[in-house]
Amino acid sequence: MFQISNDKQRVLDETGHMLIMGGPGSGKTTIALLKAKSIVESGILQNEQSVLFLSFARSTIARVEQHSHTVIEKGIRKRIEITTYHSFIWSILRSHGYLLNTAQTGMLLPHEASVALSKCKTAQERESEKQRLFGEEGKLHFDLFAQKCYEVLSQSSRLLQIISAAYPYIILDEFQDTNSDEWNLISMLGKHSTLIALADPEQRIYDFRGADPARVKQYIDYLSPKEFDFGSENNRSNGTDIVEFGNDLLAERNLDKKYTDVTVYTYDVLRGNAQHLKIKWFLLNRIKALSKEYQKDWSIAILVPSNALMITISDMLAKSQELADGKVAPSIEHDVAIEVAGPTLAATFIAHLLELGSQKKCCFSDVTVSLCEHILGRRGDKTPSQSDSTLATALRDYIDKQNYYKPIRGSARQSIINECVKISDAANALILSGNVAQDWISVRSLLSEITIPSITQVYADSFFVKLLHKGSLLNSSLGQIWRQHGNYLGATNAVREALAQEYFASSLKVWRGVNVMTIHKSKGKEFDEVLVFEGAFQGQRFVYSDTDLNKARLQLRVAATRARKKVYFVTPSNDPCPLLHINR
Numbered sequence: 001m002f003q004i005s006n007d008k009q010r011v012l013d014e015t016g017h018m019l020i021m022g023g024p025g026s027g028k029t030t031i032a033l034l035k036a037k038s039i040v041e042s043g044i045l046q047n048e049q050s051v052l053f054l055s056f057a058r059s060t061i062a063r064v065e066q067h068s069h070t071v072i073e074k075g076i077r078k079r080i081e082i083t084t085y086h087s088f089i090w091s092i093l094r095s096h097g098y099l100l101n102t103a104q105t106g107m108l109l110p111h112e113a114s115v116a117l118s119k120c121k122t123a124q125e126r127e128s129e130k131q132r133l134f135g136e137e138g139k140l141h142f143d144l145f146a147q148k149c150y151e152v153l154s155q156s157s158r159l160l161q162i163i164s165a166a167y168p169y170i171i172l173d174e175f176q177d178t179n180s181d182e183w184n185l186i187s188m189l190g191k192h193s194t195l196i197a198l199a200d201p202e203q204r205i206y207d208f209r210g211a212d213p214a215r216v217k218q219y220i221d222y223l224s225p226k227e228f229d230f231g232s233e234n235n236r237s238n239g240t241d242i243v244e245f246g247n248d249l250l251a252e253r254n255l256d257k258k259y260t261d262v263t264v265y266t267y268d269v270l271r272g273n274a275q276h277l278k279i280k281w282f283l284l285n286r287i288k289a290l291s292k293e294y295q296k297d298w299s300i301a302i303l304v305p306s307n308a309l310m311i312t313i314s315d316m317l318a319k320s321q322e323l324a325d326g327k328v329a330p331s332i333e334h335d336v337a338i339e340v341a342g343p344t345l346a347a348t349f350i351a352h353l354l355e356l357g358s359q360k361k362c363c364f365s366d367v368t369v370s371l372c373e374h375i376l377g378r379r380g381d382k383t384p385s386q387s388d389s390t391l392a393t394a395l396r397d398y399i400d401k402q403n404y405y406k407p408i409r410g411s412a413r414q415s416i417i418n419e420c421v422k423i424s425d426a427a428n429a430l431i432l433s434g435n436v437a438q439d440w441i442s443v444r445s446l447l448s449e450i451t452i453p454s455i456t457q458v459y460a461d462s463f464f465v466k467l468l469h470k471g472s473l474l475n476s477s478l479g480q481i482w483r484q485h486g487n488y489l490g491a492t493n494a495v496r497e498a499l500a501q502e503y504f505a506s507s508l509k510v511w512r513g514v515n516v517m518t519i520h521k522s523k524g525k526e527f528d529e530v531l532v533f534e535g536a537f538q539g540q541r542f543v544y545s546d547t548d549l550n551k552a553r554l555q556l557r558v559a560a561t562r563a564r565k566k567v568y569f570v571t572p573s574n575d576p577c578p579l580l581h582i583n584r
Contacts, residue, residue: 008228011035016226018196018226022198023246024558029067033067037076050166052167052171054171056084058084060525061084085182089185090145092152092159093145096159097140099155103138107500109142109344111344111378114380116139118384120383146179147181160188165192169196170193170194170196175216180212190223195223197216197225242561255579264569264571265568266573275536276316277321286300302516302533303522304516304518304533304535307518313516313533332514334516335513335514343461345374346374346458348370349370349374349458353370354427355487357427357428357432358430358439360428362427364420368399376389395416395417419450423450434482447459474499477498481494522562528564531570532570534577542579543578543579
């Protein structure tokens, strides 16, 4: 039961700009929703006006939306709009981007941006190319959303007034994560709208995208808000010492203490990934215990530092392993919060084969170009490695020159070209039925026997694309395309459009059962138990040098406070994480 303390009651009673501070589970979101409810109930909103609730992560928006159903009546919820910063900004730029240039404004999704920026060698070159892509082609990089929205509103005071008239009250969740462009936009909105910022500076783990420790002070200095601090009040994991551990971790007090609900284990580093089996056995025991206690309504998350380790753990859980003593570690059903760029490009690759193959028009050059896009873009907004960039450039140059009577330079590259020829021929030879799921699997299977790493990666990424569920938008649109044409003409664009919507759609997923994700992906989510695992090798650790300590503390605190009941840290015994007290 949510308790409304005197400070929380003051939030409901006061007017004007506000700053609500507090740690994980302190009730910031709940009191903000109740504040929105009180604003609607007061009758001060005019017709067509709403309270706007903004947050960064789609998963957070989904959780807030679900939580609103428990604290706000249906009629009042209609006057509260809950969405992401990006979605809100895009609604403005999509209609008013013409104020900045003549080209029609379109999104440049992260994987597309990675391809477009792949030849940029410095940060300055990348920034210049982002600006050029928007100015000349209307392609808007996500990094420029807030900046360009600020420019639009700077040029049109009337538009700013219209937006503030539509949203006279704006709640800003995760305010500590705003970068300078977002702050400029927010401060402009604050000229006419009342702002309510929710912040926990100790959950600031997005410094890499411009989050600044000084942001909260900027807000205070600019708007002179009424300030509320719920401190370490704990509604999420009440009755545990999880939040106490998180606060002690930041203050460097945890090394000399033991905790009831936070445990640190070590493991011996073995050859290959053999040590990961210990995670599986531990997980099987926890599943048994949780299932006994909560029946089906339980959740546990394995949180790791990197995407590569996440995939390794997921692969291990998905397979059964026979041990030397004859025991079998069974596969464990689980969900993975995968980065979307690789699967998105894999889906586009398969859709392209589906489209051209169904018309018997697939050519190896089409396959090679699609492969290059996957090579360059699968890391999302991260710069591709030098080897990937070199490979993709060589393949594209070969295709662009069209001197196919000459082999490409390099046997490895020629092997890729040879396989692309085989794939295109096989795609043209397929007999498709119009059953979208079966046809999709048939095309995907063309990649299954290939051992070349770049193509194997497409095949691996394709299994993270959950596109073919009955009633899904994509399944429906591809089925309609087949009925209209008798082939899959337009399938590539249909896939791109369907997947583009995922960047703005709130995820309605309920995180039950076993889940694997990075710490960054876990932000805004909650689980009964959390297992925080770090590997033994480069790219798998929390701390690499003394300069990483503060950043690692923030990340580990976020990881621990995702749990409602228990937290388990697992670190290698030969080089344990220096931030954790080891339970002997």
